[in-house]
Amino acid sequence: MREICCELITETVNKLFMEANYHLSEDIRNKLLEYRAMELSETGCEILDQIIENAELASVKELPICQDTGMCVVFIELGQEVSIIGDHLTEAVNKGVRQAYDEGYFRKSVINDPLKRINTGDNTPAVIHYDIVAGDKIHIKVMPKGFGSENMSAIKMLKPADGLEGVIDFVVDTVSRAGSNPCPPIIVGVGIGGTMEKAAILSKKALFRKLGSKHKEEFYEVLEKTLLDRINNLGIGPQGLGGITTALGVNIEVFPTHFAGLPVAVNITCHASRHKEAII
Amino acid sequence: MQFCFTVLCKLLGMGIFMYKKISTPLSDSIVEELQAGDRVLITGRIYAARDAAHKRMCDALARGEALPVELTDEVIYYAGPCPPKPGYVTGPFGPTTSGRMDRYTPAMLAIGLRGMIGKGERSKEVVEAMKKSKAIYFAAIGGAGALIAAKIKKMKVAAYEDLGAEALAELWVEDFPVIVATDCYGVSLYETEPKKYKDKYTELQNLR
Numbered sequence: 465m466r467e468i469c470c471e472l473i474t475e476t477v478n479k480l481f482m483e484a485n486y487h488l489s490e491d492i493r494n495k496l497l498e499y500r501a502m503e504l505s506e507t508g509c510e511i512l513d514q515i516i517e518n519a520e521l522a523s524v525k526e527l528p529i530c531q532d533t534g535m536c537v538v539f540i541e542l543g544q545e546v547s548i549i550g551d552h553l554t555e556a557v558n559k560g561v562r563q564a565y566d567e568g569y570f571r572k573s574v575i576n577d578p579l580k581r582i583n584t585g586d587n588t589p590a591v592i593h594y595d596i597v598a599g600d601k602i603h604i605k606v607m608p609k610g611f612g613s614e615n616m617s618a619i620k621m622l623k624p625a626d627g628l629e630g631v632i633d634f635v636v637d638t639v640s641r642a643g644s645n646p647c648p649p650i651i652v653g654v655g656i657g658g659t660m661e662k663a664a665i666l667s668k669k670a671l672f673r674k675l676g677s678k679h680k681e682e683f684y685e686v687l688e689k690t691l692l693d694r695i696n697n698l699g700i701g702p703q704g705l706g707g708i709t710t711a712l713g714v715n716i717e718v719f720p721t722h723f724a725g726l727p728v729a730v731n732i733t734c735h736a737s738r739h740k741e742a743i744i
Numbered sequence: 745m746q747f748c749f750t751v752l753c754k755l756l757g758m759g760i761f762m763y764k765k766i767s768t769p770l771s772d773s774i775v776e777e778l779q780a781g782d783r784v785l786i787t788g789r790i791y792a793a794r795d796a797a798h799k800r801m802c803d804a805l806a807r808g809e810a811l812p813v814e815l816t817d818e819v820i821y822y823a824g825p826c827p828p829k830p831g832y833v834t835g836p837f838g839p840t841t842s843g844r845m846d847r848y849t850p851a852m853l854a855i856g857l858r859g860m861i862g863k864g865e866r867s868k869e870v871v872e873a874m875k876k877s878k879a880i881y882f883a884a885i886g887g888a889g890a891l892i893a894a895k896i897k898k899m900k901v902a903a904y905e906d907l908g909a910e911a912l913a914e915l916w917v918e919d920f921p922v923i924v925a926t927d928c929y930g931v932s933l934y935e936t937e938p939k940k941y942k943d944k945y946t947e948l949q950n951l952r
Contacts, residue, residue, distance in 0.1 A: 504944055507781075507923070507937070510761065511885055518888040522836070531826045531836040531889040569835055571826040571909050581796070583908050612841045612863075612886060644934050645841050645864040647886035693949070699941035703885060704864060705923070706937025708945040736887040 466543075466600035468744060470550035473602065476742050477560025480606040481536065482568050484738040485528045488519040491675040492651075492712065492737055499649065499709040508707030512649075515702070515735055530736040533570035534608035536561045536590035537668060543599035554592060562586040573611070593665060605672055605741040613650060613732040616642035619664055622726040628687070631656060631728050636694045638730040639711065644704020647734035651675065652695065652714045655729040657721035666717040667731035672739050675713040688714045765919070769817035770858040775880050778924050780931040784882065785919040790819040790861070791902065794840055796910040798848040805851055812903035812912065816856035821884075823862075824909040825893070834899050838889030839863040842881070846870050853877045861922055865934035875930045882922035883933070895920040 493516065500512040522529040538557055551559070565572055565587040572587045597603075618638045622630045635654055642650075655666025679685040691714040701707025712735065721727060761783040766774050768788035778784065791813060793801070801811050822842050826835025842862030849860070850873040858879050863886035866874075874881065884892060898916040905911050926932040 502948060504948065505937070505941060506761075507933075514885050514888050514891060518885075518891040522890040525890070527829070527890045527893075528826050528836045529890065530887045531824065531838050532840070533826060569827045569829045571824065571835070573909065583910075585908075615841070615844075643865060643938075645843055647863065693946055696945035697943045699938035699944065701938060701941055703883060704938070705883065705925070705933050706939075706941050708941055708948060734887050 465545055465547040467547050467549050468602060470548055470553070470556035472744055473548070473553065473556040473604070474560040474563065476604055476744055477538065477557050477606060478563045478567070480604065480740040480742055481561060481564035481570075481608060484606055484608055484740040485533050485564075485568060485570055486526045487523045488529055488736065489674075489739070492735070493519060495675045495712040496649070496735065499712060503702070503707050503709050505701055505705070505707035507705050508702040508709055511702035511705065512709065519736075528568070528570055529738065530610060530734070531571055532573065532610035532612060533565070533587070534610045534738070535574055535614075536587060537607040537609050538590050538592045539595070539605040539669065539672070540592060541595045541597045541603035543601045544596050545600035546602055557590055557592055558588045561588050561590045570608075601743050603741065603743045605739065607668075607671065607739040610647075610734055610736065613646035613734045616646040617667070617729070617731045619660065619727070619729040621660060622728055624724065624726050626726060630726070632687075632691060632694065634728050635691050635714075635730050636698070639695050639732070640698055640700075642732055643700055646732045647736070648700055648704055649702055649709045649712050649735045651733045651735075651737050652691070652711050653731040653733070654691070654714060654716045655731070656716065656718045656727070658719040658727060659721075660727055662719055663727035663729040664731070666719055667729035670715040670717040671731060671733050671737065672741070673715045679716060684716045684718065688716055763921070768819050768859070770819065770880070771817065772878055775858060775878050775928045778880055778927055779929075780924050780927045780933050780936070782924040784922050784924060786819070786882075786922060787918050787920070788916070790821050790915050790917055790920070791815070792821045792823050792825075792837075792913040792915055794822055794824045794910050795844055796907045797904050797912040798845050798852070800904055801912075802848045802851050805855065811855070813914070815852065817858045819859035819861060820852065820857060821861040821915065826889070826909075832893070834893050834896050836889030837893045837896060839884040839886055841886075842866060849873065853879050865932065866926060871926060871930050871932065874926065874928060878928045880924060880928050881926040883925035884922050892920070
């Protein structure tokens with residue numbers, strides 16, 4: 465067994481949320497520049513320029529890219545040969561969130577109960593997904609998830625007979641209905657298969673994949689391109705004020721499912737798509 | 745020539761559009777003059793409020809109570825900031841999704857609210873109420889909160905301090921950049937603009 469101190473987990477989570485909130489990933493910045501060069505709408509170009517300038521300013525001054533520093537989503541792949549010393553793992557992660565949101569001057573947006581709605585004051589608890597994997601390492605992935613885009617996400621249990629066309633229609637329809645609300649240009653995570661909750665988690669996981677990287681299966685690479693074409697043909701554009709830059713990318717994750725079902729989840733993130741990861 | 749003009753505007757930090765400068769509070773003549781698509785720089789006092797503050801204000805109105813601030817001819821910015829780092833007036837302070845405030849907006853307009861700043865389209869009911877009371881809706885850029893914060897020169901909590909980032913705040917802004925998204929005649933860019941770019945993405949890909 466390899467021993468890992470809970471302090472190292474806390475420190476890593478803290479650092480990852482700091483980095484994610486201050487520094488936009490290179491792949492997203494590159495896509496923004498690529499679409500800026502293509503965009504036909506003058507308003508769209510003006511908006512994309514300001515989005516890029518904002519990300520640069522945030523990075524240089526170490527300010528959050530967006531005031532919605534989100535609810536904290538954490539994926540942990542825990543090697544089964546790891547023994548954690550000290551605190552409970554969940555508490556170690558939440559401690560990292562608490563520290564980052566205090567030290568980083570991030571907004572605390574989390575409330576204690578969906579109906580009673582009292583702010584918890586430290587942006588905890590995080591939403592944590594655990595996976596037990598082989599090995600003696602911990603892979604930590606973090607995402608401060610803004611809710612302008614989270615609110616526009618959707619899930620549907622399609623019928624097997626709906627097939628590929630049904631999936632395409634549901635994804636495009638979800639983006640179309642979201643319209644100007646999720647701060648386009650967006651990135652679209654699609655989870656297909658599994659059960660209802662599995663599809664939802666897959667759609668979130670899909671958002672971690674680098675923009676511009678190809679799906680490992682050609683069939684889904686083609687589907688991603690088809691979806692991106694359909695979405696950018698909607699005309700929604702940057703901030704919904706018209707243009708060809710509605711989405712910067714579509715990422716799909718799949719999982720086996722029951723022969724009676726075809727679950728599809730669509731998780732949308734805004735252009736300030738913040739995620740970082742580390743292996744300890 | 746066009747290039748020189750663009751560069752000049754870039755140097756002035758203005759993009760390639762002409763900006764109209766306005767001051768708050770707003771009046772009939774200011775609002776009537778602005779049309780969907782106009783670029784505007786706002787100077788003066790505005791209020792920041794989002795979901796929870798709107799709920800409290802509307803609950804107060806329903807009970808027949810006065811609001812903690814007078815909103816006649818004023819502008820509400822749908823936003824809640826990050827806390828300020830030392831040396832800053834405020835942390836990043838971009839707009840939130842306006843649609844979530846739609847349920848409260850007709851009541852706000854009925855007591856004289858003149859302008860709203862946010863992101864994303866409004867409901868038919870809100871647009872109709874805006875036409876009736878000659879109000880205007882401006883779009884700020886969602887996700888550009890760090891840039892926008894630099895235009896806020898002073899900030900203080902006006903009410904509901906217990907709501908934290910959702911408190912009702914009084915802001916003094918200088919040349920705060922917005923686009924008229926829906927004017928007082930009911931013309932909305934969210935309706936007129938996307939149509940123009942439908943299917944253009946594929947056309948562009950085929951040309952490349």
